[in-house]
Amino acid sequence: MLVQRLLxxxxxxxxxxxxxxxxxxxxAYRYLTELYPHTGRAHIIGVTGAPGTGKSSLVSxxxxxxxxxxxxxxxxxxxxxxxxxxxxxxxxxxxxxxLTADRGVFIRSMASRGRVGGLAAATTDAVRVLDAxxxxxIFVETVGAGQAEVDIAKTAHTTIVVEAPGLGDEIxxxxxxxxxxxxxxxxxxxxxxxxxxxxxxxxxxxxxxxPIRARDGQAGDWRPPILKTIAIEEKGVExxxxxxxxxxxxxxxxxxLAARERERVADELETLLARELLADCLHRLxxxxxxxxxxxxxxxxxxxxSAAQLxxxxxxxxxxxGSAPTPAEARH
Amino acid sequence: xxxxxxxxxIAKPGLDGHDRGAKIVARxxxxxxxxxxxxxxxxxxxxxxxxxVQEDADAxxxxxxxxxxxxxxxxxxxxxxxxxxxxILLFAGGIIPDDDVPALKALGFRAVFGPGxxxxxxxxFLREEVKARQQVGE
Ligand SMILES: Nc1nc2c(ncn2[C@@H]2O[C@H](COP(=O)(O)OP(=O)(O)O)[C@@H](O)[C@H]2O)c(=O)[nH]1
Ligand SMILES: [Mg+2]
Numbered sequence: 001m002l003v004q005r006l007l008x009x010x011x012x013x014x015x016x017x018x019x020x021x022x023x024x025x026x027x028a029y030r031y032l033t034e035l036y037p038h039t040g041r042a043h044i045i046g047v048t049g050a051p052g053t054g055k056s057s058l059v060s061x062x063x064x065x066x067x068x069x070x071x072x073x074x075x076x077x078x079x080x081x082x083x084x085x086x087x088x089x090x091x092x093x094x095x096x097x098x099l100t101a102d103r104g105v106f107i108r109s110m111a112s113r114g115r116v117g118g119l120a121a122a123t124t125d126a127v128r129v130l131d132a133x134x135x136x137x138i139f140v141e142t143v144g145a146g147q148a149e150v151d152i153a154k155t156a157h158t159t160i161v162v163e164a165p166g167l168g169d170e171i172x173x174x175x176x177x178x179x180x181x182x183x184x185x186x187x188x189x190x191x192x193x194x195x196x197x198x199x200x201x202x203x204x205x206x207x208x209x210x211p212i213r214a215r216d217g218q219a220g221d222w223r224p225p226i227l228k229t230i231a232i233e234e235k236g237v238e239x240x241x242x243x244x245x246x247x248x249x250x251x252x253x254x255x256x257l258a259a260r261e262r263e264r265v266a267d268e269l270e271t272l273l274a275r276e277l278l279a280d281c282l283h284r285l286x287x288x289x290x291x292x293x294x295x296x297x298x299x300x301x302x303x304x305x306s307a308a309q310l311x312x313x314x315x316x317x318x319x320x321x322g323s324a325p326t327p328a329e330a331r332h
Numbered sequence: 333x334x335x336x337x338x339x340x341x342i343a344k345p346g347l348d349g350h351d352r353g354a355k356i357v358a359r360x361x362x363x364x365x366x367x368x369x370x371x372x373x374x375x376x377x378x379x380x381x382x383x384x385v386q387e388d389a390d391a392x393x394x395x396x397x398x399x400x401x402x403x404x405x406x407x408x409x410x411x412x413x414x415x416x417x418x419x420i421l422l423f424a425g426g427i428i429p430d431d432d433v434p435a436l437k438a439l440g441f442r443a444v445f446g447p448g449x450x451x452x453x454x455x456x457f458l459r460e461e462v463k464a465r466q467q468v469g470e
Contacts, residue, residue, distance in 0.1 A: 011386060012388075012416065014386075015385060015386055016388055019339075025336075081367075082363075085363050085364070086337075086365040087368070088362060088367045088368065089358055089359065089362045089368050089370060090367060090368065090370065091369075091370045093372070094371065097375075100378075100383060101378060101379065101382070109367075113337075
């Protein structure tokens with residue numbers, strides 16, 4: 001039902017399914033199974049960078065360009081959940097007000113929630129929902145800091161790293177893995193002093209030959225361009241949209257796109273498999289058995305590595321002759 | 333499976349440019365563990381309803397100081413109905429004369445919070461109402 005409605009263009013069904021995905025509702029996976037054959041058409045664009053660099057403003061401006069070019073647009077903006085209260089204040093729509101009246105654009109705000117390692121999975125599934133809904137260009141905005149963002153960037157075909165002048169020590173911002181994930185660099189707020197300095201700093205970093213695009217297995221034939229934009233004045237945004245097209249064309253030439261898709265799917269499968277196996281294992285053993293083992297480890301009767309191997313390999317966590325290593329073996 | 337999060341739109345329709353009250357409420361709801369989507373100033377009924385549809389909101393809180401509530405609020409209630417989302421919980425705050433409250437309740441507004449309302453009352457109201465609705469919806 002929900003899936004039929006979604007495929008027929010019902011925005012409420014899209015919104016509902018994304019909520020089910022976010023809540024980890026078991027129905028979501030059934031629906032996603034039905035949707036999967038309808039996915040794989042959208043161009044997915046990650047937009048990452050420090051808070052306040054202008055990511056939301058830039059996505060808004062890019063969406064307008066894409067709409068003028070006849071494309072439909074989906075936007076997912078991820079903001080952090082407060083680790084103390086579990087709440088979140090999601091304000092990205094403030095910068096996207098002009099888009100709200102346009103039915104060709106679907107915007108969804110997402111809180112990161114407590115999903116360590118699972119944020120990328122929820123975001124990937126939300127992207128799939130918009131993909132199946134028929135959006136041509138899907139922008140995923142994330143705050144650039146840490147592993148979760150790097151993982152989300154892997155979901156994208158094209159990743160834009162946004163910098164802005166005057167955010168303190170620029171070079172610092174380039175460190176956390178962003179150089180490896182950037183397909184396109186944007187120095188936004190080019191109306192501000194220091195934009196050229198930031199561009200030069202970026203160019204110098206690129207010239208150092210950091211392992212860019214190592215994930216394609218053939219670094220070197222795509223050099224990330226550096227563009228200046230003024231998002232709030234919609235300046236420099238057409239050329240940026242052109243670069244996104246050029247990158248998509250590059251991916252489609254040769255095996256890049258397929259290779260990236262395979263890598264992404266392998267990654268995803270591994271994450272999901274780990275989750276399934278863990279849940280299965282915990283269920284099979286039961287909390288009492290786990291508590292017993294914990295007690296043994298705490299008492300130094302067993303070491304954690306051996307315990308994990310035992311638990312993973314036998315039905316009840318009790319060693320079976322010949323099928324599991326003894327603690328002594330496992331230690332070597 | 334964790335409990336579904338309460339998702340609330342806080343919007344400021346009308347032309348006045350003061351969103352201090354709306355922001356205080358938004359922060360209080362966030363601190364109470366809710367996901368608050370703040371849409372900014374000068375929102376048209378269509379913009380507010382479209383945001384609520386896309387965000388799959390459980391509730392919409394409208395803050396207004398410009399005395400335009402009797403023209404704007406009915407439009408919002410109407411648009412929600414047209415979108416088939418009149419199940420979304422509506423509440424209002426700001427400066428709204430007592431005399432208008434019955435008319436707003438008739439439109440489907442479940443609560444009207446005047447200036448000086450304790451944010452704890454709003455939190456309690458939302459938790460109870462959304463929970464009741466989520467149970468009905470299952
Ligand atoms: N001067 C200037 N300000 C900008 C530009 N782009 C965005 N801003 C402002 O920067 C602030 C943060 O923008 P936002 O898009 O929310 O950044 P985000 O946190 O990266 O999503 C807002 O006040 C924007 O109006 C720009 O090109 N020039
Ligand atoms: Mg933003």
